[in-house]
Each structure stands twice: as C-alpha cells, then as structure tokens.
C-alpha cells in the first residue's frame with residue numbers, strides 16, 4: 299500500500315543576533331535554503347518564534363539583555379515552541395560552554411566567526427533532518443487520524459501479540475483505553491468466544507502471525523467487552539510486513555454486526571414463519587419434513603405427517619368476520635401447540651390448514667393415539683367475542699416410507715387422506731391409500747367440469763312432482779340440479795353437490811338453479827298452471843347476507859308471485875348461525891316465500907329450534923320413508939315427525955315414496971303430500987311441462 303506523502307511546507311529559519319553584520323552574513327549563507335526571519339534581541343526572538351514557528355532558530359548566545367541561553371530556556375518551556383530546533387552561535391570555544399548550550403536544549407552550535415561553507419552545510423543538514431522528522435511526524439499524524447477515522451475497530455500488536463495500537467472504536471468496543479491496553483496480550487483486551495457454545499475463541503492475529511497471511515474470524519464470534527457487553531463481530535487479521543519482508547506484528551480489524559445479524563435473523567424468521575400464529579410456514583415445514591425423512595431413513599423408523607383442517611371453517615369465518623376468524627385460528631394453533639413436544643413440528647399452511655410432523659414413529663398405534671389427542675383438543679368450544687363456537691377437525695395421515703417416499707408425495711397423500719376424512723363426515727382421522735389417490739384425481743377432474751359447466755351456464759335443472767297422496771293432484775315440484783360430463787354421461791348430484799359445497803361453487807350453482815327454476819315456474823304459469831317450485835338452498839348460500847335481496851330481485855324481475863317459491867333448507871344449514879338464519883327466514887317469510895326443512899329427522903330435530911325458525915313445511919327424509927315398513931325405529935320416527943308437524947301446524951311432505959304400501963301407510967299416519975319414484979322420477983324441464991299439461 300502506498301501512503302500518500304504528507305505535505306510539508308517550506309522551511310523557516312529565525313536568525314537571532316544583536317550584531318547586524320552577523321545577521322547579514324547568515325542571510326547571505328542561507329537565503330536560498332529557507333524563508334528567513336530576523337531578531338536582534340531575545341524578547342523579539344521569542345515573539346517571532348511564537349508567531350512563525352520556524353523549524354530552526356540560529357541563536358547568538360552573547361546578547362545584551364536576554365542572552366541566548368535564557369531565550370532557549372524560555373522557548374523550551376513553551377509548548378508552542380519547545381519542538382523548534384535551536385543552534386547556538388558563540389565566540390566561545392571551551393567545552394563547558396558547549397555542554398551548557400546543549401544542556402539548554404540546543405542541538406548544535408556554530409562558532410564565530412562563521413565559516414561560510416561548513417556553517418551552511420551544517421545548517422542545511424539540520425534543516426534536512428528537521429524536514430525529515432517533520433515528514434515522519436506528519437505521516438504518523440496522518441496515519442493516526444486515518445486509523446481513528448475508520449468505521450471499524452483496529453488493534454495492532456507486536457510479534458508476541460502484545461497491543462501496540464488501538465483506535466477509538468476498538469477502545470469503545472473492548473472497553474479498554476488505548477493507553478491502558480498498551481503492551482497487554484491481545485486476548486486480555488479483546489476477549490472472543492463462540493456465540494453458541496460460549497467457549498473462548500483464539501484471537502485470529504495468532505494465526506495471522508503464525509501463517510503470515512490474512513485470516514478471517516470464524517462465524518458466530520462474540521466479543522465480550524471489559525464491562526461484559528456482548529458484540530457479535532466479524533473481522534480479519536493480517537501480519538504487518540515491512541518492505542524488506544520482515545514481519546513487525548499484526549493488525550486486526552473488526553466491526554459490530556449485532557444489528558445486521560439481528561435484522562438477518564428477523565428476516566429469516568419472517569420468511570419461515572406464519573405471521574398470524576408464529577408457527578413455521580410452508581417453507582420451514584418442507585425443511586422439517588426433509589429432515590424427518592432423512593432421519594427416518596438413517597434410523598429405519600417411520601415418520602408421519604398429519605394434515606389437520608378445521609371443519610366448516612369457511613362458513614364460520616364468513617359469518618363471524620375475518621378478525622374473529624383469525625382469532626379462532628390463533629386459538630386453534632395454541633391448542634395444537636400444547637400437545638406437541640420439542641421434536642414435533644407444527645406448521646400452518648395457510649387458511650385453516652395445519653400440519654404436524656411426527657419424526658420418530660415405531661407403530662401406527664402411536665399415530666392413532668396422537669390424532670385422538672388432536673381431536674380431543676377441540677372438545678371444548680372456542681370463545682370468541684363472548685360467544686361459543688364448537689369446532690371439529692378432519693385429519694389426513696400419510697406415513698413415510700409406507701405411503702410416500704418424497705416430501706411432495708407425503709404432503710399430497712396426507713391431503714388425499716384428509717379429503718377422505720372430510721367426505722366420510724368430518725371430525726375424524728383418515729389414512730392414505732392408493733385408492734384414495736384415484737378418488738382425489740377424479741375429484742379434481744370433477745371440479746374442473748363443475749367450474750366449466752357453471753361458467754358456460756350448462757347446468758340443467760330437473761323437476762320432481764309433489765303430489766296429494768290421496769288424489770294424485772300435482773301440488774308442486776322440487777328443482778334438482780343435473781350435470782353431464784363431456785361424454786354426455788350424467789354425474790350424480792351426490793358427487794358434485796358436496797364438491798360444490800367444499801369449493802364454495804355451491805353459491806353460484808344455487809343461484810343458477812334458482813333462476814332456472816323461477817323461469818320454468820313462469821313458463822308453467824304461462825301454460826295456465828300455478829305450480830309452486832321448491833329450490834334447495836345450501837348452508838353457504840345462507841351465510842351470504844345478500845341472499846334475501848337477490849331472491850326478491852329475481853321474483854320482481856320475472857314477476858312471479860312469492861307464493862310460488864319455496865326454499866328447502868337442511869337442518870344443519872339452519873344451525874350454522876342460528877340468529878342470522880332466524881332473521882333471514884323471517885325476512886323471507888315476510889315477503890311471502892315459503893320455507894321447508896329438508897331431510898327432517900336426520901339432524902338436530904329440536905322442537906325449540908323449530909319454534910325459533912318458524913318454517914312452513916317439514917320434509918320427512920326418504921331414508922325413514924323407505925325403511926318404515928321394515929324397521930320399527932324408522933316407523934316411530936315417521937310417526938313422531940308427523941305428530942310434531944301436526945302439533946305445530948306445519949305442512950308435511952314425505953320424500954322417497956317408492957311403492958303403494960309406503961304411500962298408503964303415510965296417508966294412514968296423516969301425511970297427505972309426498973314425492974317419490976312411485977309417482978315420478980325428477981323430469982327434465984321439457985318433460986315436466988308435458989307432465990304438467992297431462
């Protein structure tokens with residue numbers, strides 16, 4: 299490295315002599331070497347010395363008033379002038395005089411009469427010497443200021459590692475003043491340790507000195523200051539090699555990276571964690587699964603992945619609002635965390651999906667036990683805004699290496715198993731199998747078909763007649779959605795309706811059925827028949843506050859009487875948010891639209907709720923009707939529903955009547971309206987029009 303030359307100004311010499319002739323001689327000798335100043339007595343000499351700070355003063359000893367020795371003493375006692383080199387001029391030649399003048403701080407002396415050549419040469423040499431030492435001093439100062447100005451801490455040592463220099467930042471970080479630290483071993487002043495193990499660390503200068511090369515400090519190094527303060531530091535040490543290749547010592551440069559490390563840690567935490575629950579996110583989860591797989595591979599055991607999904611969270615979230623929904627997710631995450639030990643990873647994938655990775659498993663029973671602990675965490679209701687919400691979870695389990703060999707497969711197969719748990723009624727745990735994977739592929743294709751069908755308005759609506767059981771008179775029709783695949787084959791509503799509910803497509807599907815059914819009802823009216831149409835309304839549609847207005851708008855647009863529309867709602871849909879449903883039902887009722895409870899008997903069937911909801915019709919579920927002649931229990935349920943409807947003054951419809959015996963029994967028990975294959979299967983719009991006109 300080339301150090302910039304420090305700039306040294308032109309030399310100045312002060313000539314002091316009471317004899318003008320001596321001053322003239324000196325001027326002749328020296329005027330081309332420096333800028334000259336002249337004084338003829340001691341007082342003036344001191345004043346000019348202070349004013350001009352010459353490099354050299356040529357001072358006559360024998361002067362009237364203040365002699366040269368006194369002037370020199372005075373100059374040496376003043377810090378402003380003490381560094382000025384003084385050369386005495388004297389007529390004396392004895393050694394005592396010489397010693398006395400050198401004692402006062404003079405660096406040389408010239409004898410009068412002055413010998414021109416030797417005096418000039420001596421003064422020139424002294425000037426060069428002074429210029430050189432000023433140059434060295436200026437360079438030292440420049441180096442000191444430069445090292446002090448460096449934003450990093452700098453410590454230099456000798457060959458034994460003893461401190462020879464410290465800049466102010468090194469002083470601040472170590473807690474040692476440079477003058478206290480001087481000559482102390484570096485490890486005493488710069489105490490380093492490993493941030494994780496807290497074990498002392500070798501100072502890198504020793505490696506730099508030993509190996510004669512630049513050495514970087516190990517990562518995770520901490521500096522412990524004299525007062526115990528900790529700094530995360532990054533540094534490097536280098537030997538100091540002179541131009542002859544000799545090592546003079548070493549230098550270590552270091553800086554505090556605590557803040558940037560903390561920031562980096564925070565950034566890495568944010569990148570790897572879910573902000574709502576602070577649980578690992580998908581990125582970190584994949585890393586943990588990878589580790590679990592590796593470990594299982596090495597130790598020949600199994601690892602399990604549990605995909606946990608809150609049941610019906612979407613409905614709850616839509617009806618309570620996203621803030622409370624978030625709170626619910628947080629509470630759920632806390633309950634799940636409470637059963638995880640240090641080895642178990644609990645992550646949130648987003649929405650209402652959590653994943654648990656159990657890295658060390660020896661038997662399937664362990665998973666069963668663990669999953670039942672998960673379910674039991676949801677036995678107690680969640681309290682949100684002082685209301686209680688009962689939640690359940692569905693769990694899909696995939697096991698490495700039994701079910702899957704890669705991270706993606708483990709995840710995908712847990713998803714398949716979770717889907718199975720959902721489709722089997724939720725609130726349960728399912729394990730993966732190949733057959734399940736085929737189901738999931740089919741489900742995916744079905745979802746695409748359903749989306750296309752809705753987007754292209756290709757959904758069809760069939761109508762099943764509702765009749766008076768005694769007279770056979772047509773009293774109404776139930777609208778039922780129908781969908782065909784690309785090959786023109788019918789897809790059962792038992793497949794696509796649950797899928798529509800899970801994906802949220804049921805809202806659009808429901809609206810399309812409602813519009814088609816009302817348009818068809820209008821066409822029957824135009825043919826001269828007033829046939830009420832009933833339409834199934836799914837739970838998700840009830841969660842939409844716009845529903846009532848949308849229905850009213852549709853009736854107004856088509857100019858259909860509200861009495862011609864009936865809405866069929868299942869018990870479970872009514873129960874999702876009781877007070878909201880209650881208010882929607884009363885608004886619908888107030889506008890003349892009739893409502894019925896579909897599949898009655900299969901759900902809560904609570905008398906108090908029936909009173910609250912104020913519906914018009916109860917539909918006895920076909921499962922009871924179909925078995926009532928062979929199953930005493932089903933017969934009792936049918937009887938109970940009929941007497942409940944009668945006592946509450948509700949209309950009754952029995953569904954799924956397939957034979958005369960069932961019809962006769964229903965009439966005998968007091969149920970007068972019904973539908974079923976005995977009378978007619980659901981008919982296309984065109985066929986139903988023909989049916990109406992018969």
Ligand SMILES: Nc1nc2c(ncn2[C@@H]2O[C@H](COP(=O)(O)O[C@H]3[C@@H](O)[C@H](n4cnc5c(=O)[nH]c(N)nc54)O[C@@H]3COP(=O)(O)O)[C@@H](O)[C@H]2O)c(=O)[nH]1
Nearest residue numbers: 778779791792795811834835836896954955956974975980
């Ligand atoms: N939210 C909506 N749900 C709908 C809509 N369209 C249908 N669905 C629901 O899908 C489930 C299956 O419906 P589907 O296959 O249409 O079956 C209906 C009838 O075909 C069937 N039925 C009628 N009579 C008989 C019979 O004598 N025997 C027999 N085995 N089945 C019969 O019952 C279904 C009608 O059920 P329900 O609605 O409970 O009255 C079904 O749950 C539909 O509700 C839609 O547009 N929206």
